[in-house]
Amino acid sequence: MSEFKVRDNWMAFCLPDISEAEIESVSAAVRSGWWAKGPRTIEFEKQFAEYVGAKYCIGLNSCTAALHLALAAKGIGPGDEVITTPLTFAASANTILHVGATPVFADIDMETGLIDPVEIEKKITKKTKAIVPVHYSGLAADLGKISELCDAHNLFLSEDAAHAVETRYNGELIGHHPRGAVSYSFYATKNLACGEGGALITDDEELAKKARVLSCHGMSAGAWNRYGKEGSWRYDIEEPGYKYNMFDIQASLAQVQLARMDDMQRRRFECVKVYEDAFKDVPQLILQKTPEYCFHSRHLYILRLDTKRLTISRDQFIEELKARNVGVSVHFIALHTMSAYTSRFGYKPEDFPNAYNYSESEISLPLYSTLGVDNAKYVADAVLDIVRKYRR
Numbered sequence: 565m566s567e568f569k570v571r572d573n574w575m576a577f578c579l580p581d582i583s584e585a586e587i588e589s590v591s592a593a594v595r596s597g598w599w600a601k602g603p604r605t606i607e608f609e610k611q612f613a614e615y616v617g618a619k620y621c622i623g624l625n626s627c628t629a630a631l632h633l634a635l636a637a638k639g640i641g642p643g644d645e646v647i648t649t650p651l652t653f654a655a656s657a658n659t660i661l662h663v664g665a666t667p668v669f670a671d672i673d674m675e676t677g678l679i680d681p682v683e684i685e686k687k688i689t690k691k692t693k694a695i696v697p698v699h700y701s702g703l704a705a706d707l708g709k710i711s712e713l714c715d716a717h718n719l720f721l722s723e724d725a726a727h728a729v730e731t732r733y734n735g736e737l738i739g740h741h742p743r744g745a746v747s748y749s750f751y752a753t754k755n756l757a758c759g760e761g762g763a764l765i766t767d768d769e770e771l772a773k774k775a776r777v778l779s780c781h782g783m784s785a786g787a788w789n790r791y792g793k794e795g796s797w798r799y800d801i802e803e804p805g806y807k808y809n810m811f812d813i814q815a816s817l818a819q820v821q822l823a824r825m826d827d828m829q830r831r832r833f834e835c836v837k838v839y840e841d842a843f844k845d846v847p848q849l850i851l852q853k854t855p856e857y858c859f860h861s862r863h864l865y866i867l868r869l870d871t872k873r874l875t876i877s878r879d880q881f882i883e884e885l886k887a888r889n890v891g892v893s894v895h896f897i898a899l900h901t902m903s904a905y906t907s908r909f910g911y912k913p914e915d916f917p918n919a920y921n922y923s924e925s926e927i928s929l930p931l932y933s934t935l936g937v938d939n940a941k942y943v944a945d946a947v948l949d950i951v952r953k954y955r956r
């Protein structure tokens with residue numbers, strides 16, 4: 565077996581995919597003089613709604629804003645409980661606290677990292693008002709079973725689809741005729757990126773109207789155009805809202821990325837194949853399982869370590885990858901172990917053992933559309949080199 569040779573330069577964990585089309589589109593938006601929310605945002609909202617197959621899309625400045633607005637528009641607040649996963653980014657649960665409700669964690673399934681519907685059911689009480697499942701890493705949460713629970717207990721479903729552009733459940737895109745609300749992220753690392761950005765998708769007209777008004781200070785609808793000839797300077801503040809709207813420079817990037825989605829995804833999948841082929845028969849490496857109902861958008865490449873079969877810890881494994889010039893990440897540090905949550909709720913790591921174990925054994929490898937097969941092969945070789953050196 566040939567000796568592994570460390571490359572000279574650092575490989576980023578994630579990079580945006582910038583083509584001439586993004587540069588031209590953003591230049592046109594800047595030159596147009598309409599920098600705030602305007603025609604490009606409105607056009608993107610139509611395009612994204614059409615793409616997922618939903619009635620309404622509200623362009624926002626983040627997925628966090630979308631998650632918050634979904635709960636706020638439904639009137640969820642103090643005294644209410646909302647169930648979500650501890651294996652997620654802070655935004656999924658922080659936004660529950662932002663409306664004054666209580667986040668209640670339900671543990672995950674170890675094969676997928678997804679919230680486990682059996683655990684959700686155990687956590688439902690008279691106070692439960694909503695479920696916020698996360699389509700972790702680009703897998704779809706079990707929407708069939710979760711919807712059944714929502715029906716049985718009259719709960720609102722607010723899907724966290726930050727990772728789920730292109731994810732499918734039973735062949736249809738997440739967001740296709742949603743039963744509640746679906747929140748997307750277009751943050752710089754996402755499959756569809758515009759720097760910072762997000763969208764709220766729903767088929768519920770009332771929810772869409774309310775969220776739209778709340779997304780811009782609570783201003784009466786149409787007030788974004790108040791400086792144009794057709795607009796009116798007069799507006800009302802219907803309720804104290806937020807400043808969450810998307811704006812046209814963001815939309816100019818998001819529009820191009822949406823149009824390039826198939827090509828960008830194809831290149832992601834080529835890298836995934838390199839990883840899957842390299843790792844499939846290595847007992848030290850645990851690959852993420854894709855449930856039958858799901859098409860994985862491959863936002864993240866999740867690898868777990870069987871540390872009983874290694875002489876080094878997960879953290880040391882990460883250091884070994886860094887020493888080989890590979891940038892990696894962890895998705896996620898279990899949220900119930902963060903001080904904002906331990907201090908408020910007194911959680912211990914073992915309260916959600918699966919999320920904790922997953923979080924302690926996971927490494928996310930570089931995966932993006934500009935990574936390229938050769939770089940993916942380098943990463944795979946680096947992982948295998950470390951396994952060879954430190955296996956038990």
Ligand SMILES: Cc1ncc(COP(=O)(O)O)c(C=O)c1O
Nearest residue numbers: 626627628653655726749751762
């Ligand atoms: C699962 C999950 N939900 C929500 C968010 C928040 O997204 P944004 O940065 O667009 O607010 C993220 C961010 O990465 C995420 O990973």
